[in-house]
Every structure is written in C-alpha cells, then in structure tokens.
Amino acid sequence: MRATSRILAVAASMAIVLAACSGGGASNAPSSAAAPSASSAGGSSSPGTGAKPYIPVISKGFQHQFWQAVKSGAEKAAADLNAEITFEGPASESEVDKQIEMLQAALDKKPAAICLAALDSKAAIPLLERAKTENIPVVGFDSGVDSDIPVTTAATDNIAAAAEAAKKMAGLIGDAGEVAIIAHDQTSRTGIDRVKGFTDEITANHPNITIVDTQYGGGDHLKSTDLAKTIIQAHPNLKGFFGANEGSIIGVLNGVKESGSEGKITVIGYDSGKQQMDAIRAGTEAGAITQDPIGIGYKCVESAVKAINGETLPKTIDTGFHYYDKTNIDDPAIAALLYE
Amino acid sequence: MNITLARPRALVRSDAIQRLLAFGALIVLIVVFSVASPNFLQFNNIIGILLATAVNGVLALGVTFVIISGGIDLSIGTVMTLSAVMTGVLITDMDLPVPVGIVGGIATGGLAGVANGILIARFHIPPFIATLGMLNVAKGFALVISGLKPIYFNDNPEVNQGAMGSLIGSIIPGLAIPNIVLVLFGAALVASLVLSKTILGRYTFALGSNEEASRLSGVSVDRWKIAVYTTCGLFAGLAGVLIAARLNSAQPSLGQGYELDAIAAAVIGGTSLSGGEGSILGTVIGAFIISTLTNGLRILSVPQEWQIVVTGGIVILAVYLDVVRRRQRA
Numbered sequence: 001m002r003a004t005s006r007i008l009a010v011a012a013s014m015a016i017v018l019a020a021c022s023g024g025g026a027s028n029a030p031s032s033a034a035a036p037s038a039s040s041a042g043g044s045s046s047p048g049t050g051a052k053p054y055i056p057v058i059s060k061g062f063q064h065q066f067w068q069a070v071k072s073g074a075e076k077a078a079a080d081l082n083a084e085i086t087f088e089g090p091a092s093e094s095e096v097d098k099q100i101e102m103l104q105a106a107l108d109k110k111p112a113a114i115c116l117a118a119l120d121s122k123a124a125i126p127l128l129e130r131a132k133t134e135n136i137p138v139v140g141f142d143s144g145v146d147s148d149i150p151v152t153t154a155a156t157d158n159i160a161a162a163a164e165a166a167k168k169m170a171g172l173i174g175d176a177g178e179v180a181i182i183a184h185d186q187t188s189r190t191g192i193d194r195v196k197g198f199t200d201e202i203t204a205n206h207p208n209i210t211i212v213d214t215q216y217g218g219g220d221h222l223k224s225t226d227l228a229k230t231i232i233q234a235h236p237n238l239k240g241f242f243g244a245n246e247g248s249i250i251g252v253l254n255g256v257k258e259s260g261s262e263g264k265i266t267v268i269g270y271d272s273g274k275q276q277m278d279a280i281r282a283g284t285e286a287g288a289i290t291q292d293p294i295g296i297g298y299k300c301v302e303s304a305v306k307a308i309n310g311e312t313l314p315k316t317i318d319t320g321f322h323y324y325d326k327t328n329i330d331d332p333a334i335a336a337l338l339y340e
Numbered sequence: 341m342n343i344t345l346a347r348p349r350a351l352v353r354s355d356a357i358q359r360l361l362a363f364g365a366l367i368v369l370i371v372v373f374s375v376a377s378p379n380f381l382q383f384n385n386i387i388g389i390l391l392a393t394a395v396n397g398v399l400a401l402g403v404t405f406v407i408i409s410g411g412i413d414l415s416i417g418t419v420m421t422l423s424a425v426m427t428g429v430l431i432t433d434m435d436l437p438v439p440v441g442i443v444g445g446i447a448t449g450g451l452a453g454v455a456n457g458i459l460i461a462r463f464h465i466p467p468f469i470a471t472l473g474m475l476n477v478a479k480g481f482a483l484v485i486s487g488l489k490p491i492y493f494n495d496n497p498e499v500n501q502g503a504m505g506s507l508i509g510s511i512i513p514g515l516a517i518p519n520i521v522l523v524l525f526g527a528a529l530v531a532s533l534v535l536s537k538t539i540l541g542r543y544t545f546a547l548g549s550n551e552e553a554s555r556l557s558g559v560s561v562d563r564w565k566i567a568v569y570t571t572c573g574l575f576a577g578l579a580g581v582l583i584a585a586r587l588n589s590a591q592p593s594l595g596q597g598y599e600l601d602a603i604a605a606a607v608i609g610g611t612s613l614s615g616g617e618g619s620i621l622g623t624v625i626g627a628f629i630i631s632t633l634t635n636g637l638r639i640l641s642v643p644q645e646w647q648i649v650v651t652g653g654i655v656i657l658a659v660y661l662d663v664v665r666r667r668q669r670a
Contacts, residue, residue, distance in 0.1 A: 230638040
C-alpha cells in the first residue's frame, strides 16, 4: 500500500510538471527558438544590427480557435519578414492582471517592438507609458487601447460588423418582429461593440423590430445554451437570434435545437468553428460574420516590423469582415478566413 | 449518558430543518415565478430547468461526500472537463465504442479523485491546496490531450441522442423528459444509498464529525479519505460525460467556476462546510434552487449582474443559517 501510494504520488507530481511544461509549450511554441535570440537582441533593440528583431505578441488568450488562427498569421508574418516572435496570452479573457504581468515580463526583455491585444482598454496604459519612454513601439491588435501610444491598431471594426449582422437579420425576418442577443460579456471591447453595433442598427433603421432581450453567457457553451432556451421560453414569438461570439452562437444553436424551434427562428452568428460551419451548411443557421484572424495576426507583426524600421503607420488598420452563408462558405476567399 | 444520546438526535433534526427550509424556498420560488410570468410554469420550461440542473447536480452529489467528510474539492469543474475530453478522445480519436468512452471518462474522474485523496491523506496537504493544484493539473491536461481544440461527436450521433433523447417519452408520449435528467436522478439515488446505507457513508460522516476519534477507534482514516475523494471524482467524471453528451462536443476550455456552483448547491441544501452534516436530498434541492432561480430571473429579463448578486446572497444566507444552528447546539 505504501509503495503503491508512493508511485502514485510520483506519477501525480510528474503530471504536475508535465502539465506545466506542455501548458507553457502550447502557449509559446516558438519561444524555445526565439528565446536565445531574444536575449541576444535584448541588448540592442535598435534595428539593423543583423540580429532578427524580437517581437513578443501578447494576445487575449491561446486556447480558443480564434487565437490559434491569429497566432498562425503572426507566425507567417514573422517568417516572411525575418522576425522572432513569441505568442502568449492568459488562460481566460477575464484575467486582466495575468496579461499585465505578461506585458511587464515582455518589456523587461527589452524587445524591438510589442504587439498587444488589450483585455482591458485602460489597465495597460502605465506599462505602455514605460514602453514609450524606452522607445519600444507598441502595436495594438484585435482590441484598441484608450491611449495614443500604440503606433497603430490592427482590428476588426466590430461595430460595423455587428451592424451588418443586424441588416442581414432584418432582411431575413421581413423587417419586423422580436429578436434577442446572446453575447460573451458586457465589459470587453468586442462584447460592448458587437452588442452596440447590432442594437444601434436595429433601433435606428428598423422600427418594426424589437430587441426583447440581451444576455451574456461568458462565452461558455453550456451556460449560453441554457440562456438561449430560457429566452426562447420567455419570448414565444421570437423570430431572430444573434450570437455575438463563437461560444454564444453555439449556445443559441443548441437552445434553438433543444426547444424544437429550428426553422422558426433565424439565427445569425459570429466567427466560425466546426459546429457553426456545419449549422450554416445544414441551414439551421442563416449565416455569420467572420473576421480575419489570420490577417489580424499578420498585420500586427508586419506593422511592428514597419515601426521598428521607422515607417509611419495609419492610426488604425481595418482588417475587414465578411458575412458568409451557405452560398459562399466554400468560396476560397471566405474559406481562408474560417477555422474549424 | 443522556447527553450522548441527545446529541445525534439533535444533529439529525437540525439537518432536516435546513432541508425543509430549502424545500420551502424552492416551492416559494416556483410559486413567485409562476405568478410573475406565464412562460415560467410550462412543460418545456420545467424540462429546461431539469436540463440546466443535470451537470451541476451531478457535480454537487460528489462534492457533498467530500464536504460532509470535512474536506473540500475545488478541482471538480476542471476534472469534469478532463473527463469530457477523455471521453471525446476515446470515442472519436481512438474509435472505441461509446460505452468504453463513457467508462473511460468516469474512470478519469475517479483517478483524479484518487490522486486528490492520496495528496490529502498521505501527504497531509490541506484539501484546499491539494485540490486547487489538481484544478490546474486537470485543466492543463484537458488542453494538452485535446490539442486545444473542441472534440465533436458528429460521427457518433448516439452520444447526444443518448442524453437528449427520451426513454420515458417513447413509453408515455408527451412526457418527453430527456434521459440526462434520469441520469441525474439515478445518480442521486445511488449517492443517497451509498451515503446512508454503506460503510463508506458512515465513515464519511465519522471523518467529518471527529476525525481524531475515528482514528483512535481504529478506523483506517487515510484509506476512507481516499475513498471519499475518489467517489467525488467519479461523480465529476460522470458530469464530464453528461456535459460532453449535451453539447455534442468536449470543450477543453470550460469548467472553471463550475465547482463553486456545485459547492453552493450542497451548502444551500444543508451540507455543513464544517463537516459531519449533510444529505443527498438536500443537495438535489439546493441544485434545483440555483437553476430555478437563474431560470426564473432570466425569464423575467432581470439583468444578469443582478442574477449573480441574488445567487451569491442566497449562499451567504444558507451558510449563516448553518452557523446559527451550530451556535444553538453548542
């Protein structure tokens, strides 16, 4: 009994170490390659010394499909433009403090430039001031910062994109009736902008459509599912449902299916992912807005390299969005933006 | 002599009082929501509440054992996720039959429970810390094993149909209660029998009431502690299978935070955080109070921030009632 428990204990502690290693490995897969040159580039952050410029990319997360796509874009730009990057982000999109620590650690390495997708549009500002005094250019991506320190921000215009979703919704439900929204949260820039974009378009241009409920499921699939079912229950005449991110829309799809309302409720979503793409192909979801995550990743690293080389950049880079449905989901231009 | 006899009797009674209170609260909630909205008391919505209780309810059953034994398990949420991912890997990546995936998922939860138990009983790591560590280990493993991607059961539609289909509905048309709800009640029945009729149940209470006395009277405290955490892990594993079946996918990134809802369900149902007291019936009622409350407040379109405030307030109230009961007894 003693021996077995000791073996189990060793196994458990190995498991801890293993999880720590591979967890880190997943977030900074390229960092093992980047680390040595990071330290060598550390002393001389100025360009043109021959060493590859080191650019840490600090994302909002790493474990969601969307961020994996951003990462692949960033890696492609790094390869094309001969830069070294590391890609990391906190485990959940509410861990503002973890992200600030990552930013701090990245600045301590004296990088050539930094890419940041801020979880909180204000919390990072003190560290950005520090970057400014140390002449480290900061490039924003995905979400802006309430500051003029970033040389540019590569992001989707979420307000315009959600307004487009609202227009499509209006067209599909005959410009009248009840619709509801499930979004991920009411505090992040994307959560705020998508709800605002959709709501403003409806109230401004579609007087016969009422938004009966806007709820937040934290991007959690199960919670969003129960949320969607309850909303359908509370509003039996619901004609349309908008899910503002991948977790939210999957909840909406599950809720509509479990309530037996398939075909009765027009569903429009955001981003992609296998389940959503399947639903669009099957017709249970009318369509969705897709951003260009690979483009966001590519543009941010590209802009960082340009900034290192002293080029001036526009204040914002709109990485674009597209509405896709059954008819164009397999178009090469759209398919390139989608991830399973 | 009289005192020693009176004590256990008082114990049973105060426990029952909180259960009665909780049941009364559930009835009040149902009545209030039914009056407030015509959409609340409808067959479909009742099914919705039952469904929303299934995963949290099963998690809460397991953690009830641990809390009665005087411990705590913070890892159940992510252990659930790890079990879901394991089920997904076994069924889709390894192409094994669905029952193997289900057993594998439950066993994964059990293994995590064994590890928790050993860390706590043999290595004397406080339960809070040991299971907090396991929370992260399980979370990390779930991400590693899944390759950071959700695993879908699209080639095994029986997974989702098994959970969301209705055995009862096929016998009695119109009474389409999803099977996943039957699993919740089945699991509750098993948990209740184990807790009240077996040695494991008796020692669970003994550990929580007075661990030192149990040790002195020759009970192998370490071994029973490991058994208690393993039981909790097995229920977390079952919850993992259920959430995977309901979502038709194993989602590697959710799970954290689920442990708090489960603990809240147990506490609301009268399980004492100081150990030695609690019941499965109470926990089931507690889980229903949480899901009925969330459902009803949503039906009334109460802003979500306030829903969270209300749920938190009820947990504080339940713990306060527990403290009051203890003080009266002392």
